[in-house]
Structures are given as structure tokens and as C-alpha cells.
Amino acid sequence: MAYEEIINGLNLKDTELRLGLPGTEEEEQQQLQEVSCVRSNKRQFHETTDEHNLKEESSPPAKTQIVGWPPVRSNRKNNNKNVSYMKVSMDGAPYLRKIDLKMYKNYSELLKALENMFKFTIGEYSEREGYKGSGFVPTYEDKDGDWMLVGDVPWDMFSSSCQKLRIMKRSEAPPAS
């Protein structure tokens, strides 16, 4: 069952920042973190059953991407080993966000998602100098309570030990050691 994102008459897909090449909509459905505004499409169900069945086959279960659905508290969601929610904050942004780390396979996917979410650009990463070319530095808190630079350790190690993320202003970040 697919849901169309139509907010205030504008089809936001036209102007949406995408994670992949244009035309690769199915992939995007999977990578889309959350659909913030979902209209009930009951009329579609009644009137276009065949079309509906086709839609069901081609697009993956969008139900997992609806904000706040199913109505289960996030601490329950985290008990399921298939998801791993963590808080993401950005210096200067008015509110926290949450992401499911299990939705990303590598740093590049994660960083692109963060750029999308907070509407900024992360610089280029190098092992020696950290992130260059932007005013922001992505950091995370690991299991031991230490704040680390995102990208310093292999992805698997990062994804299993990351507790929360913070996108720091470059001015606040300690110099690369």
C-alpha cells in the first residue's frame, strides 16, 4: 500500500532531495526515513483494486515508514534487535531527531541522511584531518561514554557502539588529534 506525499496541494516529490539517482524510486522508498504527512487513501482502495494490487507488489511495505505507527513507544521498538533508534542533535537546530541506525549500511548513507534531515553539508572526511570543507562535524557517543568522530572506526564497530549522535559546530569541536 503506497502513500502519496501531498502536502498543501504540492507534490513534494517534485522538489524533494533524493538519496539516489532520479528514477530509482523503489530504492528511495526503502531509504526514506519517515513520511511525515500521510493522507488516508481509502478511496484508492475501493475504486482501483487492480491498480492497488500492482502497487502493493512493486513498493515495499511503506507502513514501516509512517511516523508514529504502529503506536508503540520507542523504547519498545529498540527491544527489537532489528531496529536501533538513536537521538541526533545538531548545534543550533531547535529540536532533536531520531533515526534508526539499522537502516543504513555504511557511513556514506548515514551522512547523506543526516545532511537531508538537517539541511546542511558535511565536509570531506580524511583520517588525518577529520572533516574538511564545512562548518559542521558529526560526532557520536559510544558505549563507554566517550565522544568520537563519526568515521574513525569501521562501520560495524560504530553501529554497534553508537548511543547517540551530535552534529557539532566546527568551532565547538576539539581539534583532530
Next chain:
Amino acid sequence: ALAAREKKKEEEEEMNYFPDEVIEHVFDFVTSHKDRNAISLVCKSWFKIERYSRQRVFIGNCYAVNPVRLLRRFPCLKSLTLKGKPHFADFNLVPHEWGGFVQPWIEALARSRVGLEELRLKRMVVTDESLELLSRSFSSFKSLVLVSCEGFTTDGLASIAANCRHLRDLDLQENEIDDHRGQWLSCFPDTCTTLVTLNFACLEGETNLVALERLVARSPNLKSLKLNRAVPLDALARLMACAPQIVDLGVGSYENDPDSESYLKLEAAIKKCTSLRSLSGFLEAAPHCLSAFHPICHNLTSLNLSYAAEINGSHLIKLIQHCKKLQRLWILDSIGDKGLVVVASTCKELQELRVFPSDLLGVGNTAVTEEGLVAISAGCPKLHSILYFCQQMTNAALITVAKNCPNFVRFRLCILEPNKPDHLTSQPLDEGFGAIVQACKNLRRLSLSGLLTDQIFLYIGMFATELEMLSIAFAGDTDKGMLYVLNGCKKMRKLEIRDSPFGDTALLADVNKYETMRSLWMSSCEVTLGGCKRLAQKAPWLNVEIIDENDNNRMEQNGHEESQKVDKLYLYRTVVGTRTDAPPFVSIL
């Protein structure tokens, strides 16, 4: 004028056959908030007696009143319950910074020197500063219960531990607490021996086991102990050995392969806990350790295994088969329909059941279906509260459930796929839910799901006379649906709606209705900014809040304001006007 006053005095005296002290003593037996509110309305003198004798105050919406008015009316209060964010905040629909700050309340209570003994908060923002102030301001403070709160760290808990000399209850339920892995447990002084409840299951970090054991050992009145996942099996055995009087236990983590010595110690400790009635936790649990608890299962009245993701259906069933006295069961759907049949035949005293989803990605495990629900309804005659997550449902099943269980007070059914119809007939589930509301004359809370038209709302308006809280998602066809509910449900207090096609017509039809309700939530519906503005104009005693996260000031920039759909609307009655602590993305009209 004198004659009129004399007559009035006579009338008042007739109302009071007894002196005030006697009336006050009678009022002491009246404890429910509703009843106390009612008696305060009888006459002026009863209002006065009641307000000075009221010790427990419940405020369901912290923005409906303010601390000044609270203290003015109830200067002798000892216990305060406050609720902040709306219910849908539990599902991330309300931004963290929306509001619900407890700080101004604690400041005001501290300034007024009221003898606060108990504070219960739900969905509020609590800071370490608030906890520190709380711990220093009330010498008789005994009981802190925080449910679904956030904004504080273990440093705040350290203040409570260190400064509250007569602390009886520290009960932290499902809060988001920043765990600084500090030593808050060791901040309880050696002289603290009064603990009755200690629940820190929601803490994520390490626990000082030595401090914990010492604390439990010196708390002879400890009845409820709920540990977090950092408390391993051998520590659990030692704790239970120190506290055989325990009534309510939340187990932390089990190792995967405990050595036989640890396991034997645990078994021995459990056998001594003959008062144990309630079991929960098992946050990381090795299934075969459950059998250590079998000897005390026949005493259990409450069992919460809803966080035990690693225990499969067959182990759950083995445990439950021993629990013949169970009144409350919270479980994951991994128990399956087969497991629910076992519950139905074993737990004849069951009153409340919650079945949570274990597979949230919906990759096709039909863990529980309508069959499990029907089995429970047939086997458990005392069932009155249910929360049931499932993959599919039918009208026939719901009709059977309604016939079997006309005593439901709370009925919450969540079919995981929105808009899903009866899977056998492809019909909407109007008739099934309709049967529930018609049969269950005491129904106070209802949550709907699945494919539903305006018809279900017609039934709800007609039959659900006692309904106080209704949750609607992806349901209905037209404004008529919402109107049926607003017109029919005279006792409605909280209405929360998401992703349903209700708009301005329904919203504005009866503005005075909202004065009889605590709050209304509508998100991703058809209400417009213009409609909300008109409502706010007609009803100045309402706070009409528009939450717009996407763009802070988008609503002012756009030319086509009035017809713009509102993403999230939250309105509530209040006697203190617009709140001053709203963040920029909340507009109060």
C-alpha cells in the same frame, strides 16, 4: 438586606448538620478526585471545607491551570499529580521541546512552603535542576513517580537519593534518562532505610552493584524492586536473598549461560520469596532461566514479559502454564495464537491483557490473529482491559468477542497495517467494532484500527455513552464521522485523531463541546489554519495550538494562509490563558 442574609445563613446551616470538623472527617473517606470535585460544588461551605482538607490533587493537563491557582485553592496539598504532553507524544508525534516543564511548578511549591510529600509526573520535561530543587525544598518528601518523562540525568537522581531523608518511593517508568554512569545509588546515605519502591529499569548504563546490594539489604520495607539490564544473574540472586519480602520484582538481565552455581543460588533465593506477586523485566533473558521462577508462579497476579524479546513462544507457554492466579499479563505476540489459547485455559482470573508486536517490520510473521483474541474472550470471564496488536482481524471475531466479554472498560485494538479490512470478507470493520461498543456498556476507552467508514462513528455516538477516551487513526470518510462522536459521546474527555479526513466543519460545529473535554488532538487531517483561527476566536477559553515543525514561520509567509492544512492541532480548555513557554514552532492562536 439583613433579612436576606439571615435567610442565607439559615440555609447554609441547614446544609451542615454537623460542625466543620465532622464534615471534614467525612470527606476524608472520599478519596477519588471526581468525587471530591463533586462535593466541592455542593455549596460554598463545603467548597471551603473541601479545599482546605484536600491533600491529593490531580491535574490532567498542566496547562489547564497554573501553580499560583493551584496553591491558592489547595494550600494544604501533600500530593500532586501532573500530566504534560498529549498521549501521541509517546509515538514521536510531538516534538521534544513542545513543553510540559515541571520547573515552574516545583519553584512555586518550594516558595509556598507547602508540605509536599508526593510528586507524580507523566510526559513532563524534568531537569536535574528541578530534581535538585525538589530534593532540597520539602523535608517530608516521600514519593517520586516519573512516567514517560525526559530531560534529566542520573545526576538528578543523585540529588534525590542524597537529600530526601524519608524517601519511600523512587519509581522511574519508561523515562528517557541520560545515564552518566555515575554513582547515584551510592548517594543514598547509610541512614536511608525507608525505601519501599525502587524502580530504575529504564536506565541504560552500568549500575554500582555493591551500592545496590547494600541499599537493598538496609531496606526492610522494600516491596518493589525493578532492576535495569546492567544487573546480572548472580547479583539478582544476592539481591533476592537480601529481600525475601519482595512483592514486585523487575529482573534485569540474564546471562546466556549461567554457571550451575549461580543458577542454583538463584533458584534457592526465589523459593524464599513467598510474597512475590508481580514479575517483570527480563530485558535480556536466556530462556532456560525462566524455569527458576516456576516454583513461585502459582502466586503471581501480574506478569510483564513484554520486553523479553529473546524468549520464544514455547518458553513463555511453559511459564504461563504455572500462573493460574494471573490477573494482569503483558506479553509479546511471539506467544502466538496457540499461546493465547493456553492463557485462556490457564488464567481464569485474567483482568488485563496486553499483547505487543515483536516484529515491527511486518515481514509476515502472523504471530497473533483474531483467533487468539477470540480464545481469550471465551476463556477469561473477568477480562475488562485489552491492548492487542495483530496482523489481521474479522468482523465475525469481534462480534464473538463482544458477546463473550460485555464487560470491557478499555478496548484497544491495533491492526498493524493501516486501513486493512476484514481479511475474510474485505469489508470495513465497522460492524465488528460496532458490536463492541454496543455490548460493552461500561466502555471508557477505545482505540480503533483497520478499514473504517463513517458508520463506526455513528455506532460510537449512539452506544458509547460512557466513553471518555477515543483514539482514531486512518479512519472515516467525511466530517460526519467526527460529528457523530462529538454529538453522541457526552462523557468524552480526550479525543485524538490522526490521518483521517475530518475538517473545519466538524471542528467548528459545536465549539462549546470542547469545554467539557480535556483536549483534542488532530494531526494530518483536513482542518485548515482558517478554521483553527475561527475556533480560537469563538472560544477564548481554549488554547488552540498549531504545531508546525517543517518550517517555523511558513504559515505567515504564505499568501494562501487560510486554506492551508494544519499539520498538527492540539487544543485544550484552560483557565489561565495562553502559555508563555511555547517554542517557536508552536503557534497559539
